[in-house]
Amino acid sequence: MNMSPRGQEQNQQMRTKAIAKITGAALEVFAEYGYYGATMKHIMQVSGLSKGLVYHYFPSKEKIFFHLVESALEISKNAWTEALNISGTAWQKIEKLSEILFKISFTNESSLYFLIMVQATTQGKGIPGLMEYMTEGGAHFDLLPPLIRTAQKAGDAVPGDPVILSTTYLALFQGYTLCLFQDKDIVKKITPATFTDVLRNRG
Amino acid sequence: MNMSPRGQEQNQQMRTKAIAKITGAALEVFAEYGYYGATMKHIMQVSGLSKGLVYHYFPSKEKIFFHLVESALEISKNAWTEALNISGTAWQKIEKLSEILFKISFTNESSLYFLIMVQATTQGKGIPGLMEYMTEGGAHFDLLPPLIRTAQKAGDAVPGDPVILSTTYLALFQGYTLCLFQDKDIVKKITPATFTDVLRNRG
DNA sequence: GTCTATACACTGATAGAC
DNA sequence: GTCTATCAGTGTATAGAC
Numbered sequence: 001m002n003m004s005p006r007g008q009e010q011n012q013q014m015r016t017k018a019i020a021k022i023t024g025a026a027l028e029v030f031a032e033y034g035y036y037g038a039t040m041k042h043i044m045q046v047s048g049l050s051k052g053l054v055y056h057y058f059p060s061k062e063k064i065f066f067h068l069v070e071s072a073l074e075i076s077k078n079a080w081t082e083a084l085n086i087s088g089t090a091w092q093k094i095e096k097l098s099e100i101l102f103k104i105s106f107t108n109e110s111s112l113y114f115l116i117m118v119q120a121t122t123q124g125k126g127i128p129g130l131m132e133y134m135t136e137g138g139a140h141f142d143l144l145p146p147l148i149r150t151a152q153k154a155g156d157a158v159p160g161d162p163v164i165l166s167t168t169y170l171a172l173f174q175g176y177t178l179c180l181f182q183d184k185d186i187v188k189k190i191t192p193a194t195f196t197d198v199l200r201n202r203g
Numbered sequence: 204m205n206m207s208p209r210g211q212e213q214n215q216q217m218r219t220k221a222i223a224k225i226t227g228a229a230l231e232v233f234a235e236y237g238y239y240g241a242t243m244k245h246i247m248q249v250s251g252l253s254k255g256l257v258y259h260y261f262p263s264k265e266k267i268f269f270h271l272v273e274s275a276l277e278i279s280k281n282a283w284t285e286a287l288n289i290s291g292t293a294w295q296k297i298e299k300l301s302e303i304l305f306k307i308s309f310t311n312e313s314s315l316y317f318l319i320m321v322q323a324t325t326q327g328k329g330i331p332g333l334m335e336y337m338t339e340g341g342a343h344f345d346l347l348p349p350l351i352r353t354a355q356k357a358g359d360a361v362p363g364d365p366v367i368l369s370t371t372y373l374a375l376f377q378g379y380t381l382c383l384f385q386d387k388d389i390v391k392k393i394t395p396a397t398f399t400d401v402l403r404n405r406g
Numbered sequence: 407g408t409c410t411a412t413a414c415a416c417t418g419a420t421a422g423a424c
Numbered sequence: 425g426t427c428t429a430t431c432a433g434t435g436t437a438t439a440g441a442c
Contacts, residue, residue, distance in 0.1 A: 032328055032329075033239065033326060033328065033329055034237055034239060034240070034325055034326045035237075035240065036236065036237060036239035036240035037237070037238070037239035037240075037326050037329055039420085039421070039422085040421080040422060040423085041420085041421080041422095051422095051423085051424090051425090052424085052425095055422095055423070055424065059423090060422080060423075061421095061422065061423090115325075118325060118381065119325060121381055121384050121385065122237060122318075122321060122322060122325055122381070122384055123236060123237045123240050124384070125235055125236070125384070126235075126236055126240055131385065135385075158400075158405070160400075161392070163389065163392075164389065164392060164393060164397060167379075167382070167387075167389045167393075168375065168379075168397060168401075170378070171375055171378025171379045171381070171382065172371065172374055172375050172378055172401075173378070174377075174378040174381050175373070175374025175375055175376070175377040175378030175379075175381075176370075176371075176374045176378075178321065178324055178325070178374070178377050178378075178381075179370070179374065181324050181325055181327075181328075182324060182334065182338075184370075186366065186367065186370045189364070189366075189367060190367060190370075194367060194371060197361075197363075197401075198371075198375075198400075198401050201405075202361070202404075202405045202406045203405045203406075214410075214411085217410095217411065218411085221411080221412090242430085242431070242432085243431080243432060243433085244430085244431080244432095252412085252413095253412060253413045253414065254413080254414070254432095254433085254434095255411090255412060255413050255414065255434090255435095255436095256411075256412050256413075258432095258433070258434075259410095259411075259412075262433095263432080263433075264432065264433090
C-alpha cells in the first residue's frame with residue numbers, strides 16, 4: 001500500500017470534496033423531509049459516504065442543519081448587499097432586489113436553501129438557539145422599510161406603513177417558496193415583477 | 204339493539220370528550236414540531252391521556268395527522284363557501300373572502316389548522332397519499348381566478364393573469380402564516396386589506 | 407357476567423452517535 | 425460495527441356501569 005504522506009494541498013482537496021458531498025446531500029434531504037424527517041442514514045446514502053466519514057466532518061445532525069441555515073442566510077445577505085449597493089433610486093434598488101431574489105429563489109440550485117429556511121422556520125422551535133440565530137442572520141431585512149419610505153416620497157412606491165409593506169413583500173417570497181414543495185407549475189410563470197408589483201405605486 | 208352497559212349517550216359523551224382532547228393536543232404538537240418532529244408520547248402528555256386510550260381512538264400517528272389535515276381543509280372550504288355565497292359584486296366577494304380568511308388564519312384558535320397545512324406542505328412528501336389528498340381538498344381555490352376575471356372587467360381588480368394573481372393572493376396568506384411560527388408582532392398589525400390590496404385596482 | 411373506557415408494560419425497529 | 429435511547433405500535437389487564 002502507499003504509505004507516502006499526501007501533500008497538504010491534496011488533503012485539503014479531499015476534505016473540501018467530502019464536505020461538499022455531505023452538505024449537498026443534506027441540503028436535498030433536509031429540504032424535502034425537514035429537520036426531524038431527515039435521517040443521517042438517508043444523508044449518508046444520498047452522499048454515498050459512510051457513517052464514520054460523515055461523523056468525522058460533522059459532530060451531529062444538528063450541526064449539519066445549522067451549517068445549511070448559515071449558508072442560506074449568507075446567500076440571502078449577499079443578494080441583498082448586491083441589490084442595494086447599485087447606484088440608482090430607491091425604486092431601482094427594489095427592482096434589482098426583486099430580480100436577484102427571484103433568480104436565486106426560483107431559477108437555480110440555490111432554491112433549495114430557501115426551502116431549508118422554511119423548514120427551519122416551521123420546525124426550529126425544538127432546536128435550541130436556531131430561531132435566535134435566524135433572527136440575527138436576517139437583520140438585513142431591516143434595510144427594506146427605509147428604502148420603501150424613500151421610494152414613497154419619490155412617488156414610486158405605494159402609500160402605506162413601510163414595515164407592513166416590507167413584510168408583505170417578504171411574505172410573498174416565502175409563500176411562493178411553499179409552492180416549490182408542491183411542484184406547482186405556476187412558479188414557472190412568475191417574474192420579478194410579480195413581487196415588485198405589491199410595492200409599486202399605480203395610483 | 205343496544206347492549207352497552209353505560210347509557211349510549213353517556214358513552215358517546217366520553218368518546219367525544221376523549222377525541223377532542225386527543226385532536227386538540229395533536230393540533231398543538233403537530234403545528235409546533237411538524238409531522239416527524241411530533242411524537243405520540245408528546246401528544247399523550249399534552250392531552251393527559253394514556254397511550255392505550257389514544258390508540259383506542261386512532262389507529263396510528265399518520266391517521267391523527269390526516270384527520271387534522273382533513274379538518275383544516277374543511278375549515279378552509281367552509282370559509283370560501285361563506286364568502287363566495289354572499290350577494291354582491293365579484294369584488295365584494297373578494298373583500299369578504301379576505302375578511303373571513305384573515306379572521307380564521309390570524310385571530311382565533313383555528314389559526315393552528317393553517318400551521319398544520321403548512322407542515323403538511325413542507326413534510327408531506329414522505330406521507331403516502333397526503334399531497335394528493337391536499338390537492339383534491341383544495342379544489343375550491345380554483346374558484347378565485349374566474350372571480351378575479353369578473354372583478355377585472357368591472358375595473359375593480361388590477362389587470363394581469365388571473366391565475367397568477369390568485370396564486371399571489373394565496374401565497375401571501377401562506378407567507379404571513381409562516382410569521383406565526385416566529386411569533387412576529389407584525390401579524391397583529393395587518394388587516395384584511397393587506398391581502399385585498401394585492402388584487403385592488405389603483406390605476 | 408358482560409361491555410367498554412382506560413392504563414401501562416412490553417415489543418421490534420430504528421434513530422443518532424461514536 | 426456497536427451501543428443506547430427512543431420511536432410507533434400492541435397485548436393484556438383493570439375499573440366500573442349495567
